[in-house]
Amino acid sequence: MAEGAKLVAVNVGNSAMTFARFEGDEPQPLRRFLHADLPAAVDAIVSASAEKQCDGVVVASVHGKMRDALLDALIPKLDAELYRVGDDLHIPINHTLSDAAIARTGQDRLLNALAAHRVCGAAAMIIDAGTAITVDFVDGEGTFHGGAIAPGARMSLRAMHEHAPALPAIELHAPDQAHFGADTEQAMLQGMYYGAQGLVHRLLERYAEAAGFYPPVIATGGDAALLFDSDPIVERIVPDLTLRGIAYACRAALADDVSA
Numbered sequence: 001m002a003e004g005a006k007l008v009a010v011n012v013g014n015s016a017m018t019f020a021r022f023e024g025d026e027p028q029p030l031r032r033f034l035h036a037d038l039p040a041a042v043d044a045i046v047s048a049s050a051e052k053q054c055d056g057v058v059v060a061s062v063h064g065k066m067r068d069a070l071l072d073a074l075i076p077k078l079d080a081e082l083y084r085v086g087d088d089l090h091i092p093i094n095h096t097l098s099d100a101a102i103a104r105t106g107q108d109r110l111l112n113a114l115a116a117h118r119v120c121g122a123a124a125m126i127i128d129a130g131t132a133i134t135v136d137f138v139d140g141e142g143t144f145h146g147g148a149i150a151p152g153a154r155m156s157l158r159a160m161h162e163h164a165p166a167l168p169a170i171e172l173h174a175p176d177q178a179h180f181g182a183d184t185e186q187a188m189l190q191g192m193y194y195g196a197q198g199l200v201h202r203l204l205e206r207y208a209e210a211a212g213f214y215p216p217v218i219a220t221g222g223d224a225a226l227l228f229d230s231d232p233i234v235e236r237i238v239p240d241l242t243l244r245g246i247a248y249a250c251r252a253a254l255a256d257d258v259s260a
Contacts, residue, residue: 005055005254008048008080009246011108012061012070014131016222017041020240021048022247030240032222035066042073049080058250060085060242062106085111085246089253093117095144106134109147111245113138116218118248119238123215125207126241127200127228130221131155135203139211148203153223156192174226196227204233 009027010019016034019041020027028048033041049057057080061067067084075082083089091110095102108128116124116138123140127133129152136147151159154172161169170185174193181187208214219228220241228234238244 005251006052007247007250008045008054008057009243009250010045010057010059010070011111011242011246012059012063012067013108014063017066017070018240018243019045019048020243021051021054022243023052025244025247027240027243027247030243035063038069038073042070042077045074046077049078054080056081056083056250056254058083058085058089058246060107060111060246060249062108083250083254085249089250091245091249092252093138093142093144095146097144097146101146105146108242109134109136110144111242111249112136112220113144113245114142114248115238115241115245117142119218119236119241119244120216123211123213125204125215125217127217127219127224127234128221128242129153129196129219129223129227133196133200133221135200135207137207137211137215147207150196150199153192153196153227156195157188160188172223172226193227197231200228201233 007022008019009022016032018030018032020030031044057078085107091114093110093114112126112128113136116126124138126136131152133150133152134147137145139145157170157172160167167188168185170188175186175189181190204217216235217233219234219237220239224237229237
């Protein structure tokens with residue numbers, strides 16, 4: 001497959017599906033659908049794949065049940081070739097993990113590391129702020145070293161309400177600018193917001209200590225802008241980072257097949 005091949009990259013996350021069309025390294029606008037909007041997501045993916053003779057649709061997932069539901073609905077309507085990350089193609093990234101650990105590592109984390117190394121051209125630290133918050137490290141050679149997984153912002157708020165019923169169920173948004181939470185809702189939002197930032201900052205410090213220098217920090221995920229847009233430690237927010245990784249992985253795998 002040529003470097004400029006036309007692809008539709010699809011990522012099935014824990015709470016939503018995102019996709020974008022690639023005609024080169026730069027994706028067309030990212031689109032996002034909640035799992036409950038599966039029929040609309042299928043129609044949108046089919047429509048994107050039908051434009052300008054798409055060379056393939058590539059699906060990665062951390063949610064096996066939802067991926068299967070998407071494929072069951074998508075395949076009968078799809079004219080383009082379909083590739084499944086993990087089944088039809090692997091993620092071309094070296095790592096320092098054991099075989100057992102890498103087998104359990106989410107595809108999104110590996111794809112993010114692959115894309116971050118391509119975006120930065122060097123070592124990088126990657127924050128993915130979604131259902132969970134992951135913080136990972138890829139070195140200058142493009143080798144994935146692993147990282148950390150913590151509850152995401154929405155999960156944290158929901159867990160507080162579910163395990164302490166006196167705490168209200170609240171929607172995720174940034175806290176006000178007061179130094180202290182003046183009521184229960186603001187106290188919960190401050191704990192979530194600044195707690196997430198503090199957790200991430202400490203992990204980044206540890207990774208920099210291990211690396212011997214402070215690599216660039218890239219953030220992605222549905223809550224990245226809310227949590228880290230004004231954070232000076234984050235150099236770039238790349239909402240489509242996982243999709244970029246999917247496109248890189250597909251082109252690398254299929255190029256190897258052609259040259260074999």
